[in-house]
Amino acid sequence: MSASKSRATNTFLRSERKSLFRFLGVYALLVMLLIGLVGYFYYQSQEKLAFSAYRIKLMEYATDQIKRLHYLHDHFPERATYPRDDRFESAIYDLEYVPIFSTLHETRINLEEEIYRVGDRIQFVKILDNYYLGAKYLIIEVPEDTEWFVATLRTIEGYGLGALVLLMLIGLYLARLFVRPMRHSILLLDQFIKDTTHELNTPLSAILANIESIDPEGISDTNARRLGRINVAARTVSTLYEDLKFATLEQEKETEDTGLDMDVLVRSRLEFFEILMQSKKLTLETDIAPATLRADRRLIERVVDNLLSNAIKYNHRGGTIRVRLTQRRLEVADTGIGITPEVLPHIFERYTRFNESEGGFGIGLSIVRRIVDHYGMEIKAISNEGEGTVFVLLFGHNGNEK
C-alpha cells in the first residue's frame, strides 16, 4: 500500500479487510463442517468395511463352535465341558435370553444386533437353526484390533487438512475477486477527490489574494458590498477546502509539534472569520487570556476553524458568538438553533449534520474529533435546543482537567 493513500482509503481498506476476514471465517466454518461431514461418512464406510471383514471371520468361528455344540448336545450329560477356543470367547443364550454358558469378557451383550462394538471388543451374534443345548443365540467375541481405526483417522486428518488449506486458498481468491471492483471504484473516487482538491488550491488562492488586493476606497458602495459577499463566500469555500485537504491529502503527513500561543492563533482565526460574522450580523464577545500549547499549528487551526465556522454557520442572524480562552480551555458558544439530544452524541461522527438546511460535508467535526483524540485532549458539546451550543475544548495537560 503506497503512502499516498488517504485515511479514507485506509478506512475503507480496513473495513474491507474486516469483512474479508468475516467472510473467510464463515467460509472456514462451512468448509470445516463439510470436511467433518465427509470425514464422518468416510469413517462410517471404513467401519462398515472393517465390520464386514470381522463378520466373515466371526462367521467361521461361529460355524466351528456350532459343530462343537452339536457334539456336546448329543453327548450330554456324559460330557459337560463347554467347548473353548483360543481364537475367541463365546456364550450361548436361550430363546428367553437366559444365559446357558459364557466365557465372554464383555457382558454387555446385545442380542438385537448382528455385529457390534462393545468396550474394546467386537461381538457377533449368530442365531442357531437347531437350538443345541437349548441355545438360540451364540455370541462370538474377539478383541477389536484398532489398526484400521488409526489408519482411518490418519487418512481423514491428512486429506482433511489438505482439503482445508486448498479450499481456504480458493475462498481467499474468490473473496478478493469479489471485492476487487468495489475496491477499485473506492480508490478511484478517493483519487478523484484528491485531484479535485488539489486543483482547487490555485484558483482559490488567487481569488482570496485578489479580493485582498482590491482597494475598497476606489469602488462604489454597491460594489464594496458585493466584494464583501464574494469575500465571505471565498472564505467559506476556503475553510471547506482546508478540511478537504486535511482529510484527503495531508492525512499521512507527520505532525510537527511546536509551541503554540493559543491566544494569538485564536485571535488570528477570529480575524479570518470576521467578515463572515459581519455578513450574518453576529456579535462577537471574546475573553481571551494567554495560553500555550504544544501541537501542530496546522491541526489546531483546523480545530479552531471548525468550531468557529460551525458557530457562525448554525447561528441565527444577529446572534452572538462568545469565545473564551483560558490556560487550558477553549470555549466557543453560539446562540443558534442548538442540537437535539438525540443527535448530540453523534455529532462527531462523520457525515452527521445538525439539520438539513445548512450546507457542509459534515466532515468538520469528525476532523476535530480525530485531532483531539490524536493529542489526547477532550472536547464536549453542551446544547439546548433553540438556545445554542457551547463547544468546550480541554487542552491543558492533555485534557485531564475537567
Add this chain to the structure above:
Amino acid sequence: MRYTKRVGCATAHHQNTRNQNGVQQHTLRGLMAILLITATLSAQDTFDRVCVTCHIEQKISLRQTFMNALLVYSGRENMKAGLKYFLRHPRRDSSVMGEAFLDKYGLAKPLTIDDATLDEALDIYWKRYTVQGKLH
C-alpha cells in the same frame, strides 16, 4: 402308596389328640411337619408317577425326549408351554421326535391329568434334565 398311608396315619393321630388339650400344641406342630414332608415328597414324585412309569414301560428315554425338545423349544417357559400342549394333543407333525422314531414307537396317547399336576411334572422335568448350570 407309602406316602398316602402316612397321610392316613396322621389323620388318625389328629383325631386321637383332639381331647388331650395339654399336648395339642405339640401334636399340631408335628402334624404340620409331617404334612409338609408329605407334600414335598409327593411333589417330587409327581413326575415319576405321571411320566416315568409310562416311559419306562414304553422304553422311551426321557433324556432323549428332553434333548430333542430342547433342540426345538430352547427356553424353559417355551418348552413347558409347548410340551403341555403336545402331551394333551399329540400330533405327528408337531412332535419333536422325528418320523423314524414315531414309526417305531407310535404317537403318545393324550394325557388327561389335571393342569396343576401336569405343570408340576413339567417343572420337575425341566429341573432334572436342563443343561443350564450343568456345563463347566
